[in-house]
Amino acid sequence: xxxxxxxxxVGQLSxxxxxxxxxxxxxxxxLLNQPDxxxxxxxxxxxxxxxxxxxxxxxxxxxxxxxxHRCANPQRDHRVLCVVERPQDIGAIERTGTFEGxxxxxxxxxxxxxxxxxxxxxxxxxxRRLSDQPVEEVxxxxxxxxxxxxxxLYLARLVRPSGVRVTRLAHGxxxxxxxxFADKSSVARALENRREI
Amino acid sequence: MRLVSLEVADWRNVASAQLDTNARFVVLHGxxxxxxxxxxxxxxxxxxxxxxxxxxxxxxxxxxxxSVQIDGMVVGESGRRRLRWARSAASRTMQIDGQNVRxxxxxxxxxxxxxxxxxxxxxxxxxPVERRSFVDRAAFTTRPAHLDVVRQYARVLRHKAxxxxxxxxxxxQVESWNSQLALLGGQLAARRAAALCDLSEPFVEAHRAIxxxxxxxxxxxxxxxxxxxxxxxxxxxxxxAQFIEKLSTGLDDEIRQARCLVGxxxxxxxxxxxxxxxxxxxxxxxxxxxxxxxxxxELEAARRQGLAPLFLLDDLTSxxxxxxxxxxxxxxxxxxxxxxxTTTDPRWLGPxxxxxxxxxxxxxxxxxxxxxxxx
Numbered sequence: 001x002x003x004x005x006x007x008x009x010v011g012q013l014s015x016x017x018x019x020x021x022x023x024x025x026x027x028x029x030x031l032l033n034q035p036d037x038x039x040x041x042x043x044x045x046x047x048x049x050x051x052x053x054x055x056x057x058x059x060x061x062x063x064x065x066x067x068x069h070r071c072a073n074p075q076r077d078h079r080v081l082c083v084v085e086r087p088q089d090i091g092a093i094e095r096t097g098t099f100e101g102x103x104x105x106x107x108x109x110x111x112x113x114x115x116x117x118x119x120x121x122x123x124x125x126x127x128r129r130l131s132d133q134p135v136e137e138v139x140x141x142x143x144x145x146x147x148x149x150x151x152x153l154y155l156a157r158l159v160r161p162s163g164v165r166v167t168r169l170a171h172g173x174x175x176x177x178x179x180x181f182a183d184k185s186s187v188a189r190a191l192e193n194r195r196e197i
Numbered sequence: 198m199r200l201v202s203l204e205v206a207d208w209r210n211v212a213s214a215q216l217d218t219n220a221r222f223v224v225l226h227g228x229x230x231x232x233x234x235x236x237x238x239x240x241x242x243x244x245x246x247x248x249x250x251x252x253x254x255x256x257x258x259x260x261x262x263x264s265v266q267i268d269g270m271v272v273g274e275s276g277r278r279r280l281r282w283a284r285s286a287a288s289r290t291m292q293i294d295g296q297n298v299r300x301x302x303x304x305x306x307x308x309x310x311x312x313x314x315x316x317x318x319x320x321x322x323x324x325p326v327e328r329r330s331f332v333d334r335a336a337f338t339t340r341p342a343h344l345d346v347v348r349q350y351a352r353v354l355r356h357k358a359x360x361x362x363x364x365x366x367x368x369x370q371v372e373s374w375n376s377q378l379a380l381l382g383g384q385l386a387a388r389r390a391a392a393l394c395d396l397s398e399p400f401v402e403a404h405r406a407i408x409x410x411x412x413x414x415x416x417x418x419x420x421x422x423x424x425x426x427x428x429x430x431x432x433x434x435x436x437x438a439q440f441i442e443k444l445s446t447g448l449d450d451e452i453r454q455a456r457c458l459v460g461x462x463x464x465x466x467x468x469x470x471x472x473x474x475x476x477x478x479x480x481x482x483x484x485x486x487x488x489x490x491x492x493x494x495e496l497e498a499a500r501r502q503g504l505a506p507l508f509l510l511d512d513l514t515s516x517x518x519x520x521x522x523x524x525x526x527x528x529x530x531x532x533x534x535x536x537x538x539t540t541t542d543p544r545w546l547g548p549x550x551x552x553x554x555x556x557x558x559x560x561x562x563x564x565x566x567x568x569x570x571x572x
Contacts, residue, residue: 110373112360118370146353146377154373183300 006032058129060105060122062087070102077101079136083126083155085109085143093141101139104129109147110154118154126155130164141169198273198308198505199535200240206266207259209235210562217566219272220555222536226543227559233539234314236559237509240537243267243282244310244507246291246301254284266290271308274503278307305341309504313492314511320491321468321475321484328466332419335495336392339502343388350381354462361455368448375444378460383437386423386461390431392498393417393466397427399497404490406528407521408483413471415487421464485516489525496534505534514540526550 006028014024031039055061056068063069070076080101084090090103106121129135138159142148156166172190201219205211210232216223225233242248242257251257258265264285271278283290291298298304319327336343357374360366397417404415418424422440425431443459444451451458468475468487475487492508499506508529517525522545529536530550540546543556556567 110356110370112356112363112366112374115363117360117363117365146349146356149377150353150356150373153376154370157369157373 058125059103060087060107060125061090061103078133080139081126081129081135081137082139082141084141085148085151089141101137106142106151109142109151111147121151123155123158127158130159130162135164137165137167139167139169144171198271198507200243200269200308200507201272202268202270203236203240203243204268205236205239207262208239208265208267209257209259211235211239211564212259212562214564216555216557216564218535218537218555220535221551221553222538222549222555224543224546224549224554224556225537225539225559226541226556228541231559232562232564233559234511235562236557236564237511237537237539239267240269240507241310241312241509243269243280244308246282246304249312249314249316257284269308273307273505275307280304280308301344302341309338309499309506310509311338311492311495311499311506312509312511313489314509315516317488317492318481318484321479321487325463325465328468329462329464331491332389332392332466335396335491335498336388338495338499338506339392339395339504340388343392346381346384346388350378350385350462353377353381354457354460358457361451361457364455366452368452371448371452375441375448379437379440379444382422382440382461383433383435386419386436386440386464387431387433389419389423389461389464390425390429393419393425394428394430395498395501396491396494400490400494403493403497403528404486407489407493407524408486409520409524412483412486415475415490416469416472418467418469419464420467421461422459423461423464482518482521486521489517489521493528496532500533507537508532508534509537511539512541513538514542514545523547 009028009031010021010024013019013027014021016024019027031042052064053062054064054066056063056071057066058071059068061068061070065072077100080099081104082093082099082101083104083106084093085106085108087105090105093099093103104122104126106123106126108116108121110116110118110121130138138155140152140155142151152168159166172186199219201217203216203218204214206213208214214236216236225236227233238248238250248257254265264283266281266283268282269280271280279292279294281290281292281295291304293303293307317327320331333343333347337347353374357371357378360370360374400417401415404412408415416427418427422443423431423436440460447459468491470479470483470487475483479487496506496508513522513525526547526549538546558565558567
């Protein structure tokens with residue numbers, strides 16, 4: 001018996017995180033009511049994802065080529081290396097348009113409770129880059145939680161002996177937030193990270 | 198603050214109950230295993246977002262039901278606020294005036310409570326875990342931000358313990374967790390010391406009032422990394438520095454034994470009676486007086502911060518003898534807090550101070566008001 005195409009579509013869509021049965025049904029009917037090239041374009045993009053997306057052999061970002069366009073770009077500053085937990089964190093920093101250095105994706109943060117140690121992260125390749133390239137500063141942009149902080153401290157201990165400067169992304173009150181509305185931990189971080197003017 | 202009404206649905210053995218509780222004293226009475234403590238537990242759960250007897254929410258839901266709900270109207274510093282707490286397999290709800298709560302501190306700003314129940318005898322006679330959690334709870338009652346520090350410290354500690362157990366973490370890895378542990382541990386110890394400063398004097402007075410003048414002088418001190426002279430506040434940076442020192446001397450031992458050996462998670466609250474640790478010799482009756490004095494001190498410390506948590510007392514009948522009971526009532530008469538009491542025998546409580554009382558009878562999960570205070 002052939003599967004009901006709509007039900008199959010709803011079933012597959014509801015496998016996505018954050019998508020329940022109801023949203024999946026709405027999306028399926030929406031697709032059905034669009035010109036057929038909309039669903040085809042989406043489907044093609046999805047089915048090619050695993051075949052075309054690769055991990056950059058240098059920075060471990062998700063890209064179309066390896067090395068990725070950022071690692072291959074001679075204009076980017078070799079001297080500063082920004083270390084992030086996930087590929088999507090690169091997007092957050094790139095959108096600011098103020099960082100000209102290069103990136104390194106760790107693939108997570110140290111979390112012994114979940115069995116994540118240095119071997120599970122891209123740390124060996126990071127150290128190799130530091131010895132191969134003229135890096136002067138490692139900017140650690142891991143998350144501001146206990147795992148991200150521990151990872152930053154660990155990297156600092158590993159990297160500092162080689163004479164490379166290690167910095168941590170500052171955390172604090174976000175721009176556009178009035179102090180009285182900022183949450184307590186952000187204000188506490190901002191107080192810790194205060195600087196002279 | 199005062200909880201002026203309470204409504205529960207499918208909570209424990211109570212299918213549904215509506216209580217009008219706009220009084221200084223709320224008395225729940227009934228025989229054992231009828232549901233009176235369940236109602237007190239509902240008030241505690243509403244104020245703390247967790248039960249004092251059960252960690253799995255499924256057990257809080259009435260047999261063969263899917264969800265549980267507690268509603269309460271609080272009149273307090275910020276006027277009238279309606280709280281709703283609900284749990285089911287699919288969802289958890291926390292609403293203030295119909296709006297979902299995003300920050301727990303918003304919730305705790307509306308309703309807080311201090312609990313005294315028979316199991317709390319363990320604070321005096323049990324292990325250090327119970328005493329540390331009393332100090333942490335008291336610190337939280339006056340300063341809810343303490344909860345964040347406790348949780349973060351516990352999380353770092355669990356990571357470090359897992360790392361040591363795995364025996365795969367070299368010194369550099371352990372030291373990375375130690376740096377954070379030291380920072381958070383310094384804050385934790387300093388906050389506990391501050392809480393102890395707030396509790397110490399009210400504790401001495403409350404104990405004298407409950408146990409009577411001839412029963413000795415009771416005092417509090419911390420033992421371990423966070424120890425401090427009476428009335429001394431600790432500087433978190435100083436404790437952190439001491440902690441770092443201890444961690445680095447103990448590093449090899451910790452790696453060898455695969456255990457976290459130093460830190461404020463091993464500190465203990467020592468309750469002394471006439472200069473000797475009460476844990477070693479206090480009788481059942483002395484222990485109860487001491488626990489009650491700790492709870493009253495917690496209320497007084499909160500009062501000095503401008504807060505008036507509810508005071509929930511479970512099963513007083515079995516807990517206190519006549520003379521302690523009379524003295525407790527005198528102390529309660531001087532408080533401003535709303536007091537909730539459960540008892541098997543309301544006559545035993547005697548007339549409550551001020552006469553501003555509502556009483557409910559609980560039988561087989563059904564709750565009925567008593568118009569006349571029982572003789």
